[in-house]
Amino acid sequence: MKINKKIIKELSDYLEEFNLTELEYTEKDTKIKVSKNNISVTNQNIPSQKTEINNLDDNLSKKTKTGIEVKSPIIGTAYHAPEPGAKKFVEVGKKIKKGDTVMIVEAMKTMNHVPSTADGVVKEICVEDGQPVEFGQNLLILD
Known part of the structure; x- marks a missing residue:
């Protein structure tokens, strides 16, 4: 050979x-x-x-960013707004309170609102609109 x-x-x-x-x-x-x-x-x-x-x-x-991490509670697709073309839930620099909806994670045709786990100012949005996310993946970082 x-x-x-x-x-x-x-x-x-x-x-x-x-x-x-x-x-x-x-x-x-x-x-x-x-x-x-x-x-x-x-x-x-x-x-x-x-x-x-x-x-x-x-x-x-x-x-690695320092700050308060808001993580995805489920596996699914992350969306920044309630519907295409609508105003985003959060923007970098926006002040939010604990419990405010920061994103929607869609799983099996169900839209799950993700609440903020703390008060703070949005330092970074870690996922793109329409991006698949895993359980526990960072969605936002707050100051």
Whole structure:
């Protein structure tokens, strides 16, 4: 069996270009699997997975905002206004009181109003209008 180095080189380039960790290519009876974690195709300095995780942790800690976090009570789709084109519930800089509706999270065709958990001024809106959200995901940060 002849190994086609050109295909392996191409696949390893795709790993970098598309920020993938593994890629598999099959043609007829030939199967090639290239992975950052298991093999090194060239002598390039490829960062280890542990290094990448440490860098992510550093970046997250730098981006962590201080303030009161208002989190999503359910999984669904977050909306900033009661209907398309209507006035948004909150804007950055707006003063809100505990219990005020800050967003709607739609789940299974049910619109769930999300109340503020504290008094404060909106420092940051963490999700885009119409964006899917997870349980416990930050929706707002208050000062």
